[in-house]
Amino acid sequence: MRAIETSENMPENSEGRGQLSMSKRLFPVLTVVSLFLFVTAPIIIVRAPYESTMGLVQKIFYFHFPSWMAMFLAIFILGVASGIYLFRRTPAADRLAVAAAELAVIFGLMGLITGPLWGVKAWGVWWQWDARLTMAVILELILVAYLLLRQYGGAGSERLAAGLGIFAMANVPFLYVSTEMWRTVHPRTSVVPTLPVEFGIPLWWSFAGFIVLCLALLSVRSRLEEQRATLERLYLALEEE
Amino acid sequence: MRSSHVPHPDTADFEQVTVSDVSRVYGRRRALAHVSLTCSAGQIIGLLGPNGAGKSTLLGLLSTLIEPSTGEVRYGDRTAREAGAALRAQVGFLSHDLQLYPELSARENLEFFAGMYSLDRPAERVGEALTSAGLADRADDVVEGFSRGMRQRLALERALLHSPRLVLFDEPFTGLDEAACVALVMRLRALRTARRIIVLATHDLDVVDGLLDHAIILRRGRIRELGDGRSLRERYRAAIVDRGGGRRPAGPDGGGVTVARPVKAAEEHTA
Amino acid sequence: MSGFLKVAWLVLRKDLRVESRNREMLFTTLFFAVSCVLVFSFGFVRGGQAVEGAASGILWITIAFSGTLALGRAFERERNHDALRGLLLAPVDRPAIYLGKLLGILLLLAVVEAVVVVLVAFLFRAPLFQYVWRLLTLLTLGTIGFASVGTLFSAMLVRTTNRAVLLPVLLYPVTIPVLIMGVSGTAALLQPEPDLAMARLWIGLLFSFDAVFLTLAFWTFEPVMTE
Numbered sequence A: 001m002r003a004i005e006t007s008e009n010m011p012e013n014s015e016g017r018g019q020l021s022m023s024k025r026l027f028p029v030l031t032v033v034s035l036f037l038f039v040t041a042p043i044i045i046v047r048a049p050y051e052s053t054m055g056l057v058q059k060i061f062y063f064h065f066p067s068w069m070a071m072f073l074a075i076f077i078l079g080v081a082s083g084i085y086l087f088r089r090t091p092a093a094d095r096l097a098v099a100a101a102e103l104a105v106i107f108g109l110m111g112l113i114t115g116p117l118w119g120v121k122a123w124g125v126w127w128q129w130d131a132r133l134t135m136a137v138i139l140e141l142i143l144v145a146y147l148l149l150r151q152y153g154g155a156g157s158e159r160l161a162a163g164l165g166i167f168a169m170a171n172v173p174f175l176y177v178s179t180e181m182w183r184t185v186h187p188r189t190s191v192v193p194t195l196p197v198e199f200g201i202p203l204w205w206s207f208a209g210f211i212v213l214c215l216a217l218l219s220v221r222s223r224l225e226e227q228r229a230t231l232e233r234l235y236l237a238l239e240e241e
Numbered sequence B: 001m002r003s004s005h006v007p008h009p010d011t012a013d014f015e016q017v018t019v020s021d022v023s024r025v026y027g028r029r030r031a032l033a034h035v036s037l038t039c040s041a042g043q044i045i046g047l048l049g050p051n052g053a054g055k056s057t058l059l060g061l062l063s064t065l066i067e068p069s070t071g072e073v074r075y076g077d078r079t080a081r082e083a084g085a086a087l088r089a090q091v092g093f094l095s096h097d098l099q100l101y102p103e104l105s106a107r108e109n110l111e112f113f114a115g116m117y118s119l120d121r122p123a124e125r126v127g128e129a130l131t132s133a134g135l136a137d138r139a140d141d142v143v144e145g146f147s148r149g150m151r152q153r154l155a156l157e158r159a160l161l162h163s164p165r166l167v168l169f170d171e172p173f174t175g176l177d178e179a180a181c182v183a184l185v186m187r188l189r190a191l192r193t194a195r196r197i198i199v200l201a202t203h204d205l206d207v208v209d210g211l212l213d214h215a216i217i218l219r220r221g222r223i224r225e226l227g228d229g230r231s232l233r234e235r236y237r238a239a240i241v242d243r244g245g246g247r248r249p250a251g252p253d254g255g256g257v258t259v260a261r262p263v264k265a266a267e268e269h270t271a
Numbered sequence C: 001m002s003g004f005l006k007v008a009w010l011v012l013r014k015d016l017r018v019e020s021r022n023r024e025m026l027f028t029t030l031f032f033a034v035s036c037v038l039v040f041s042f043g044f045v046r047g048g049q050a051v052e053g054a055a056s057g058i059l060w061i062t063i064a065f066s067g068t069l070a071l072g073r074a075f076e077r078e079r080n081h082d083a084l085r086g087l088l089l090a091p092v093d094r095p096a097i098y099l100g101k102l103l104g105i106l107l108l109l110a111v112v113e114a115v116v117v118v119l120v121a122f123l124f125r126a127p128l129f130q131y132v133w134r135l136l137t138l139l140t141l142g143t144i145g146f147a148s149v150g151t152l153f154s155a156m157l158v159r160t161t162n163r164a165v166l167l168p169v170l171l172y173p174v175t176i177p178v179l180i181m182g183v184s185g186t187a188a189l190l191q192p193e194p195d196l197a198m199a200r201l202w203i204g205l206l207f208s209f210d211a212v213f214l215t216l217a218f219w220t221f222e223p224v225m226t227e
Helices: A002-047 A055-088 A092-123 A131-152 A157-184 A196-241 B055-062 B106-116 B124-132 B146-162 B176-192 B232-240 B258-268 C001-021 C024-044 C054-080 C082-089 C096-124 C132-159 C162-190 C196-225
Strands: B016-027 B029-040 B043-050 B069-075 B091-096 B165-169 B195-200 B214-219 B222-224
Touching: A002 A055, A002 A196, A055 A092, A055 A131, A055 A157, A055 A196, A055 C196, A092 A131, A092 A157, A092 A196, A092 B029, A092 B258, A131 A157, A157 C132, A157 C196, B016 B176, B029 B043, B029 B055, B029 B069, B029 B195, B029 B214, B029 B222, B043 B055, B043 B176, B055 B165, B055 B195, B069 C196, B091 B146, B091 C082, B091 C096, B106 B124, B106 C001, B124 B146, B124 B176, B146 B176, B214 B232, B258 C054, C001 C024, C001 C096, C024 C054, C024 C132, C054 C082, C054 C096, C054 C132, C054 C162, C082 C196, C096 C132, C096 C196, C132 C162, C162 C196
Parallel strands: B043 B195, B043 B214, B091 B165, B165 B195
Antiparallel strands: B016 B029, B016 B069, B214 B222
16 A cells, blocks of 8 residues: 555655755745845935935835735736646646735735825825725735635635636736726826936835745745645545555 | 447547546545546446445546546546547436436427537437437426436436447436336446446445446545455445454544444435 | 537527526516615615716626626526536537526626616616617626626636635626726716717727637636536
């Protein structure tokens, strides 16, 4: 019986091990880089010039914008990984998708918290039906729905969640355009690339920090999911004894 | 007899189904573990075992609707994924819920599936099927008003309408009276003569005793050897009662159930 | 291709026949839609006068709500006697089954919308018939967008035990763009000075939403339905 057991687990294990060692090597590198970026970011942000109209509050922008970008990156990864899982049945793609969805929720929340903080100064109210904020809220809803489906969908819900993951990614451009046309009081996005250099450097610095952090968390989270799968396998093997 | 029917040209016919080392896992629950078996044309194979032993999962796997977590099922020399729709044309499945639309008449039910299977001479074949179900005079009544036995007969004809090579039955004898059981057994024998591959999951050991070419006993998703004894029931009981005297450790899912209980469950069903 | 359309037609005809026998979905969905409009009126009528611009919102939310109800029922029917297994086992292109189910839902919703539009126009004195063709286009495209996503989700949730709760939980967030586009497009037609250019813009957006999500639904139906 034991012989059969090991022969069954071999292919999955060897595939898993390859994955494991890759993310194992990747994680410390990414963590160190993002730590460096995050530790140095405040210094660079403080040195950046004081924006005249918004004052100190403007500096929220250095966190606000990058957290959105990290969320979009996570949604993109969620969509692509979902597609791969749905059509190739690669278990690793599914683990990446869960990790990406959870991270997208977290970075989205950061954006949703920093947004109104900025808004209360800029617009005088906490909540404004501004296009970007509205879009972020809807995306957040879709992502939470994804997690709810995984949580309460029962056995086999990974497959269904993968379908939803693709739909979530495909929805981004439509949400962007429709909320944009529906309502706009947000500072134009086009200001970002044309920002004066003194503002630009800290912005892109924190941008890099968030993206690397996102990738680091992604690798550690999908590794956790993978170890959970291994544990499941071991548990089943034990039960069979 | 419809057995003379020439298979549709674009169907993937096969003479043998080979299940090799198949497991199916749902999260932490293992529905099937390392199941291997071969079913050949002209055989009736019985899947026996207590409730929740994995019989329905195995039928689902054979029907191509469930994919194995590991291992593979081959139909002839192809897998379900390679052959796709052409292979499904060779599978007939009579599940416990009968896959009929109660709002439609017997004829409409059969006509719908005849259309879905793109059968040639559909009207003729639907007529034949209604006759062999003994429902020719009630063909245009809605299924809602049928008795369980009548529905069962109709569902059987529906599953066989396209003369599939592989015929799967999930508890076909439940709800049938003595006469209907005998008729079904005769039907199964005729299918065997017509070189079909027949797999049936059942609790009715006495009915299928002497009918099966192979009996496969599943317990907790694993195949067990048939025990010794004269009747199928005795051999089943010998197999299902743990010869090791219940040394199985208690798992967190209540894995330490006493060994007698599954047999009792099987008996309740037969009664 | 003809085989594909034939299968879709078979599934649609089967659904229409079942519905013509008991009319359950039609009557329950219609009743629900009408009560929905009435419930909204108590929320949006102040001093005998409807809040300005409420009509387009009420119209679309009613469509979304009653659509969800119909979608849930449509697949409950397939699940009831394990009939879905029979459909999936048939040697057909599975997306054709999806198309057949989608067309059935669309027909049902078309009937419901005909009633709801008249009711909203009557109760809220909304000039809905001023630009009949534009409104019809908006409704058609919006309903296709909503139902194409909804039919896929409803089909894939058949296997789960919590489907009654999960369907709206998944469907509403994903179809919010349709709601925004439909409501804004209709509002552009209903405002005192109708903005036809704006309405055309929203129609175009709805069209592209439909194109993308229909394609995606056809593409993902097969892998999502295998266990």
